[in-house]
Amino acid sequence: MSAVTIAEVVGTATEVVGTARDRVDGRLKAMGAATYPIDVTLPGLAHAVLVQSTVTNGRIRHIAVDAAEEAPGVLAVITHVNAPALARGPTTAPGRPSPLPPLQSDVVLHYGQHVAMVVAETREQAQAATALIEVTYQPDTPVLAYDDPRASRVSHPWTPDHVRGDVRRALAAADVQVNATYTTAENTNNPIGLFATVALWDGDALTVHDTTQWPQHVRDSLAAAFGVDSGGVRVLAPFVGGAFGAGLRVWPHVPLAALGARVTKRPVKLVLTRAQMFTSVGHRPTSIQQLSLGASRDGQLTAIEHVSTSSIGMSDEMINLITTGTIDAYACPNISTRASQVRQSIPTPGWMRAPGEAEGSFTLESVIDELSYAVGIDPIDLRVKNHAHVHPESGLPWSSNALLDCYRQGAERFGWSARNPKPRSMRNGGQLVGYGMARAALFAYQPPCKAIASIRRDGTVFVSSSATDIGTGTYTVMTMLAAECLGVPIERVQSGLGDSAMPMAPMQGGSGLTGALGNAVQAACVDLVRTFLNRVSGDEVSPIRGCRLEDITVRDGGIQITDDPARFETYADILTRHGLNEITIEAESAPPGETASATMVPRGGRFVPFTTPSTGGRAHAGAFAAHFVEVHVDPDLGTIRVARVVSAVDGGRILNPKTARSQIIGGIVGGIGMALLEKTVSDRTGRVVTTSLADYVVAANADVRDIDVLFVGQPDSMTPIGTKGVGELAMLGMPAAIANAVYHATGTRVRSLPISIEKVLGHESSKSEPSRTGISQ
Numbered sequence: 001m002s003a004v005t006i007a008e009v010v011g012t013a014t015e016v017v018g019t020a021r022d023r024v025d026g027r028l029k030a031m032g033a034a035t036y037p038i039d040v041t042l043p044g045l046a047h048a049v050l051v052q053s054t055v056t057n058g059r060i061r062h063i064a065v066d067a068a069e070e071a072p073g074v075l076a077v078i079t080h081v082n083a084p085a086l087a088r089g090p091t092t093a094p095g096r097p098s099p100l101p102p103l104q105s106d107v108v109l110h111y112g113q114h115v116a117m118v119v120a121e122t123r124e125q126a127q128a129a130t131a132l133i134e135v136t137y138q139p140d141t142p143v144l145a146y147d148d149p150r151a152s153r154v155s156h157p158w159t160p161d162h163v164r165g166d167v168r169r170a171l172a173a174a175d176v177q178v179n180a181t182y183t184t185a186e187n188t189n190n191p192i193g194l195f196a197t198v199a200l201w202d203g204d205a206l207t208v209h210d211t212t213q214w215p216q217h218v219r220d221s222l223a224a225a226f227g228v229d230s231g232g233v234r235v236l237a238p239f240v241g242g243a244f245g246a247g248l249r250v251w252p253h254v255p256l257a258a259l260g261a262r263v264t265k266r267p268v269k270l271v272l273t274r275a276q277m278f279t280s281v282g283h284r285p286t287s288i289q290q291l292s293l294g295a296s297r298d299g300q301l302t303a304i305e306h307v308s309t310s311s312i313g314m315s316d317e318m319i320n321l322i323t324t325g326t327i328d329a330y331a332c333p334n335i336s337t338r339a340s341q342v343r344q345s346i347p348t349p350g351w352m353r354a355p356g357e358a359e360g361s362f363t364l365e366s367v368i369d370e371l372s373y374a375v376g377i378d379p380i381d382l383r384v385k386n387h388a389h390v391h392p393e394s395g396l397p398w399s400s401n402a403l404l405d406c407y408r409q410g411a412e413r414f415g416w417s418a419r420n421p422k423p424r425s426m427r428n429g430g431q432l433v434g435y436g437m438a439r440a441a442l443f444a445y446q447p448p449c450k451a452i453a454s455i456r457r458d459g460t461v462f463v464s465s466s467a468t469d470i471g472t473g474t475y476t477v478m479t480m481l482a483a484e485c486l487g488v489p490i491e492r493v494q495s496g497l498g499d500s501a502m503p504m505a506p507m508q509g510g511s512g513l514t515g516a517l518g519n520a521v522q523a524a525c526v527d528l529v530r531t532f533l534n535r536v537s538g539d540e541v542s543p544i545r546g547c548r549l550e551d552i553t554v555r556d557g558g559i560q561i562t563d564d565p566a567r568f569e570t571y572a573d574i575l576t577r578h579g580l581n582e583i584t585i586e587a588e589s590a591p592p593g594e595t596a597s598a599t600m601v602p603r604g605g606r607f608v609p610f611t612t613p614s615t616g617g618r619a620h621a622g623a624f625a626a627h628f629v630e631v632h633v634d635p636d637l638g639t640i641r642v643a644r645v646v647s648a649v650d651g652g653r654i655l656n657p658k659t660a661r662s663q664i665i666g667g668i669v670g671g672i673g674m675a676l677l678e679k680t681v682s683d684r685t686g687r688v689v690t691t692s693l694a695d696y697v698v699a700a701n702a703d704v705r706d707i708d709v710l711f712v713g714q715p716d717s718m719t720p721i722g723t724k725g726v727g728e729l730a731m732l733g734m735p736a737a738i739a740n741a742v743y744h745a746t747g748t749r750v751r752s753l754p755i756s757i758e759k760v761l762g763h764e765s766s767k768s769e770p771s772r773t774g775i776s777q
């Protein structure tokens with residue numbers, strides 16, 4: 001990988017925030033000292049292993065468990081016959097994260113559904129006993145196709161049909177029309193850490209270690225499932241071995257682990273196998289999308305119609321935002337989007353890194369590329385021409401938008417000007433060379449979040465919240481925010497996450513946690529400094545008595561009068577003199593509100609007034625990016641190599657360029673996988689046949705060459721810390737940028753992910769290709 005410049009960070013780079021920092025938990029992880037859920041062990045621990053349905057649809061006629069119950073070490077065998085009623089988890093702001101609770105009837109809705117659980121003294125004994133369980137099914141014909149007449153179609157209430165202007169009329173009147181159908185494959189999250197749950201009951205109190213992105217929701221779901229008080233349920237996930245969205249729902253194995261512990265009165269550990277991960281913790285469902293563009297001959301967009309259909313389980317509700325990003329993507333007066341889901345006998349889908357948005361942006365950004373050839377305009381120029389200078393739906397100015405800088409600076413860094421626009425015109429030795437690009441944008445999302453901050457008498461600081469760090473760097477940036485706001489060396493700040501007993505926090509999802517948690521941490525720390533000032537306001541001995549936030553500078557673990565460096569006092573001295581062990585403040589951050597609100601924010605040790613604009617006056621922008629990709633395609637073999645990537649990113653204020661860059665690289669690598677490699681395959685009967693990382697191929701080191709990330713833009717004006725989420729951003733547009741580069745290299749437009757060798761060589765059977773494709777002019 002080439003050296004990456006991170007000096008482009010614009011804004012309020014001060015000593016801590018805005019500087020590239022190592023992860024505060026990096027050493028712990030490198031030493032193997034970070035405890036992931038799978039590492040948890042407890043005295044008297046028993047082990048649970050699951051039996052999963054081998055049929056796709058039907059009923060369990062009989063389930064023979066006698067031999068398993070008699071097997072060595074077995075403590076319990078639980079099936080739908082003897083399982084107690086388990087209630088479904090609550091509905092939350094992002095929908096209903098809990099699928100149907102397990103073992104509640106003889107009905108089988110999908111392959112891999114849990115039908116029995118063995119709890120034994122050892123995992124090996126439990127595993128051996130599962131082989132003795134005989135399940136007799138009465139199979140039914142599964143629904144596996146979108147056009148199956150038995151497949152019911154649903155629309156999620158949160159993705160209603162969206163209309164702006166009159167798209168039909170605009171399409172009919174357009175000089176140029178592009179109509180195309182795109183499809184995306186099923187993808188499965190494959191974090192290296194296998195999902196694990198360890199449960200321990202003490203009366204009606206339950207402690208659970210779980211692979212989750214949302215401890216408090218797991219707590220609430222388990223409390224609901226077992227009908228116990230959520231105050232007695234504690235969920236711990238201080239480290240999560242990757243999740244990418246798979247940890248956003250409370251999957252059926254979680255209450256099963258708790259059930260095993262309740263039945264056996266032992267702590268129980270349940271670890272999914274890699275094969276079980278393909279059916280038990282969600283997947284990115286397949287999609288079919290029709291997209292029509294209308295434009296003037298000079299490339300001005302006049303109409304966009306985007307219709308998506310994706311698959312969903314037989315009894316599930318899950319929002320899938322395939323068409324959402326299209327609405328605000330370009331300055332186009334006529335828009336129509338529709339999203340529906342077709343029920344199929346498939347394992348329950350879940351959210352997977354940029355869920356829906358990744359699929360939708362693949363289609364939109366590919367079709368924009370198709371339009372660029374139809375009108376003979378450079379893909380960047382076409383996007384610049386249709387840039388949304390204001391929010392297209394509301395007409396409001398953006399809270400921040402440096403997308404044009406992303407295009408400009410990214411193109412320059414990439415060397416886009418060397419591109420010959422003609423497909424199949426560039427070569428490197430025997431390889432066809434293609435340059436492709438795409439735009440990316442993710443919605444702004446900031447759910448409410450609380451955090452506490454304490455300063456202790458020994459001069460250390462503790463900040464915490466119940467959110468998780470799924471490897472994104474949350475511990476690190478919250479530590480940095482606290483250190484800077486309090487003027488305390490970063491080494492003296494400890495941070496706590498991943499404990500449902502800590503302050504209220506949302507899921508680590510939707511790229512929204514840094515904004516939600518960061519603003520809460522900062523608010524708590526500002527309030528903490530103010531509390532210290534109040535504490536000494538009448539303190540005759542204090543050199544800083546009678547000062548306001550405006551008058552001070554924080555440094556070296558204390559407070560100084562800005563104009564008089566001699567007037568300085570440490571927090572520890574104040575606490576000691578006042579006989580206090582610590583001062584703790586809790587604060588809550590809220591999504592930007594209807595009305596503007598004033599606050600104080602830290603800037604380089606000082607505190608300055610800051611006004612959050614109202615949502616009525618400004619459109620809250622998410623992050624933007626432009627990806628530039630060079631591919632090398634072997635003309636004979638059809639192999640595709642992503643030779644290099646340049647991504648220019650407007651992530652607002654970048655708190656830590658090192659971890660933010662890692663986030664972007666992660667998204668790019670995920671995008672390479674989605675574009676070229678990843679596909680969960682099921683057979684004709686609905687059995688998932690990709691069960692390992694040998695069958696399901698993710699991008700590995702050999703697939704990832706040269707990635708260059710540059711940050712452009714300014715702090716976003718909408719929140720005090722000025723960030724925009726970068727967790728999912730880079731997934732968006734990457735598959736399209738690659739597909740566009742493949743088209744430029746080969747002249748073959750692949751409208752179906754993943755872009756396999758067969759598709760590039762044109763050998764893919766026409767059946768799997770969408771029927772209604774092509775450019776009409």
Ligand code: MOS
Binds near residue numbers: 509
């Ligand atoms: Mo992400 S799919 O919101 O973890």
